[in-house]
Amino acid sequence: MRALQRTSVVCLTAVLAVWFFYMGREHQIFLENRTVEANGRSFRALELVRVTVDGARPIEMMPRERDLVRVIGPSFRLKVEVLDAFGDETEKLIEMDIKLGFTRDIMISMPLLAAHRKDYILPPPALLAPPSEPDPVSDEMDKTEIDF
16 A cells, blocks of 8 residues: 555655746747748748737847747747838737647748748757868867977
8 A cells, every 4th residue: 555655755746846847938929020941932021010928028020030939838929010111000910829749949931931931930040050171270180299
């Protein structure tokens, strides 16, 4: 009977630990307003867009900009306002809830989202960066021997 109680307590503790990790995890959300190619089509960057994440301070983005927002929890509320060139009137308003789950970082493409595409979530920038080339000067220095 005692073994059953101890096993139950250990299982409950493990379940609570996973739940706390899931609910308290910080996610990095990259907001990108750059021209993007998808399925052979080009989607131009938006002239002016205002993005609000979880009701926080709005972020205004111009073409070729990328911004970073951190959120805590498995989901967040996204509000995107596509503004006219002067920033006076809202041409398009998009509001949605995004569920992240256990994903750590995501990048949201504003042009794809404004075009109502399902593939508006892109891999984060660290995964898109090309592998760095080794520095030939530092490699040569590592190979040289210094005698004193």
